[in-house]
Amino acid sequence: MDNLTHSLTGVFLSRAGLNRFAPDATPILLIAANAPDVDVVSVFFGGPAVLLHWHRNFTHSLVFSPLIAVASVLLVRAFTRKNDHWVGAIVISWLAVLSHLLLDLTNNYGVRLFEPFSAEWLHWDTTYVVDPILWAVLLLALFLPLIGRLLSSEMGQHQRKYPPRGWAAFALTFFLLYDCGRAVLHARAIATLDARMYAGEAPIRVAAFPTLLNPLVWDGIAETASRDSLYQFNLLDELDTETPIYFHRASPGEALPTLKKNHDFAALLEFAQYPLWRVINDEYNSRYSITDLRFGDPIAQTMTCSARLVNNQATADERCDFSFSPAFTRLQ
Numbered sequence: 001m002d003n004l005t006h007s008l009t010g011v012f013l014s015r016a017g018l019n020r021f022a023p024d025a026t027p028i029l030l031i032a033a034n035a036p037d038v039d040v041v042s043v044f045f046g047g048p049a050v051l052l053h054w055h056r057n058f059t060h061s062l063v064f065s066p067l068i069a070v071a072s073v074l075l076v077r078a079f080t081r082k083n084d085h086w087v088g089a090i091v092i093s094w095l096a097v098l099s100h101l102l103l104d105l106t107n108n109y110g111v112r113l114f115e116p117f118s119a120e121w122l123h124w125d126t127t128y129v130v131d132p133i134l135w136a137v138l139l140l141a142l143f144l145p146l147i148g149r150l151l152s153s154e155m156g157q158h159q160r161k162y163p164p165r166g167w168a169a170f171a172l173t174f175f176l177l178y179d180c181g182r183a184v185l186h187a188r189a190i191a192t193l194d195a196r197m198y199a200g201e202a203p204i205r206v207a208a209f210p211t212l213l214n215p216l217v218w219d220g221i222a223e224t225a226s227r228d229s230l231y232q233f234n235l236l237d238e239l240d241t242e243t244p245i246y247f248h249r250a251s252p253g254e255a256l257p258t259l260k261k262n263h264d265f266a267a268l269l270e271f272a273q274y275p276l277w278r279v280i281n282d283e284y285n286s287r288y289s290i291t292d293l294r295f296g297d298p299i300a301q302t303m304t305c306s307a308r309l310v311n312n313q314a315t316a317d318e319r320c321d322f323s324f325s326p327a328f329t330r331l332q
Contacts, residue, residue, distance in 0.1 A: 001103040002130045006033045008138040009103065009175070010096050015145075015168035018095065021088035024080045028089055032072035032096035036060045036104075048322035049267035060101055061115040069094035103127075106179055108209045108294050110273070121273055126182040128210040134178065141171035182215055188235055189218040196241045198222050198229050207274060209294060221274055221293055223249075228276055228293060247298055250279040252288050255309050259288060264320040268292065268305045285310055287317075297325040 010033030011026065019025040042054035058064050072093045077083075104111045110123025127134075145167050189208035196203070201224035208218045211232070220231040222244075229244035252259060259265045269275070272292035280287045289298075289306035296303025302325040307315040 001107060001127070003034050003037060005131070005134055005138065006037075006100055006103060008142060008171070009033050009099050011142065012138070012168040012171045013092070013096060013099065016165055016172060018092045021092050022082070022085040024076055024082050025089070025092055027080065028073055028076045028093050029096045031076055032069055032093040033100055035068050035072045035097060036065075036100045049264045049320070052267045052271045052322060056104060056109065056111045058112075058115045060104060060111040060113065062101070062113055063116065065097045065101065066090075066094055069097045072097070106182075119270075121271075123273070124183065124186070125207065125209050126186045127179060128212055130212070132213060133215070134175065137174050137178075138171050141167045141174075182210065185215055185235060186210070186218070189220065189233075192233070192235065192239050193220045193222050193231075196222070196239060198224050198241055198244070199227070199246075201225055207294075223274075228274075230293065247276055247278065250277045252277055252279070252290075255286070255288055258309060258313065259307065259315060262305075262307060262315050262318055264318065265290070265305045265307065265315075268303070268320070268322075295324045300325060 007030055010029040010031075013033070014026040014029045018029060022028060036056075036059045039054050039057060039059045040051065043051040059068060069090055070093070073086075073089045077089075082089075101111060101113065105113070105122060106124050106127040107129045108123050108125045109129060110121040112119055113122050114120065186208055190206060193206035193208060194203060203222045203224055205221075205223045207221045209220075211217045211219060214234070216235045218233060218235070220233060220239075222229045222231070222241075227246050227248045229241070229246045231239065231241075231244055233239050260269060268290060272290065272294075274293040276291045276293050276298055278289045278291075278298065280289075285308050287306055287308045289301075289304055291298045291301075291304040294303075298304065301319070302321050302323045305318070305320040307318040310316050
């Protein structure tokens with residue numbers, strides 16, 4: 001999820017009662033709820049390909065989560081100079097780190113939760129990385145108590161030491177129910193895609209990804225033996241399998257080991273969960289390209305790497321674009 005959502009989650013965890021466990025609980029929870037994303041600094045050490053490798057890597061794993069929690073507490077206490085309630089501070093910090101991993105697990109980018117023992121990407125594909133509906137509800141729950149306290153102070157009423165828990169409990173409960181509801185809709189989207197035939201072929205694998213605004217609208221991928229069919233569909237409507245955006249799928253074959261020697265290719269190969277290979281042959285050599293269909297557009301060449309293979313021994317004319325595409329370009 002985005003860092004605003006992570007930050008608001010940390011604040012509501014504090015207001016819901018975790019602020020009783022340490023005097024500096026709120027800044028600890030706020031930092032810890034965002035701390036796993038410290039891996040984004042990797043972009044400064046090698047560009048987008050390095051970021052693609054390290055983002056949501058070991059800093060997002062269960063094994064390293066206690067270390068991230070301890071580091072968050074130490075960072076905060078270097079400024080607050082607090083020296084008590086260490087156990088409580090570390091425990092609530094760990095809970096905030098785990099909340100980060102859980103929220104990232106809900107979207108289609110995913111996390112490598114079991115590093116260093118497994119590099120497998122885990123993703124539930126239920127929630128868009130940025131969700132304006134969640135923002136609206138969480139921000140409402142954040143500011144209404146502040147307005148209430150301001151009005152109470154104007155009326156001379158007694159101020160409580162801690163903000164009331166009710167709105168925090170509401171926000172966290174809404175968050176949980178909202179994600180559960182989206183999981184149900186995702187299951188329905190998968191069932192809708194899996195029950196169809198595509199150009200006379202049964203699907204080998206299907207996937208459904210959330211869109212930005214409407215929980216009923218999903219981006220779908222249906223993989224068959226010969227092609228990938230791409231759809232955007234509303235669960236309230238009948239899925240029209242006759243008018244997809246589709247791409248015939250190729251294979252890199254024996255060229256794969258050579259392509260993997262290219263740093264950018266290797267990064268995208270490691271990252272891609274729904275890879276589309278395309279091969280264009282000419283008189284002298286072949287151009288190979290790979291696109292991750294979760295985030296890339298094969299026509300616009302986003303989230304795509306391509307290269308020519310020279311005499312099956314080396315790559316040339318490498319081109320990579322690691323930008324994200326919100327939608328696919330339709331074939332004209």
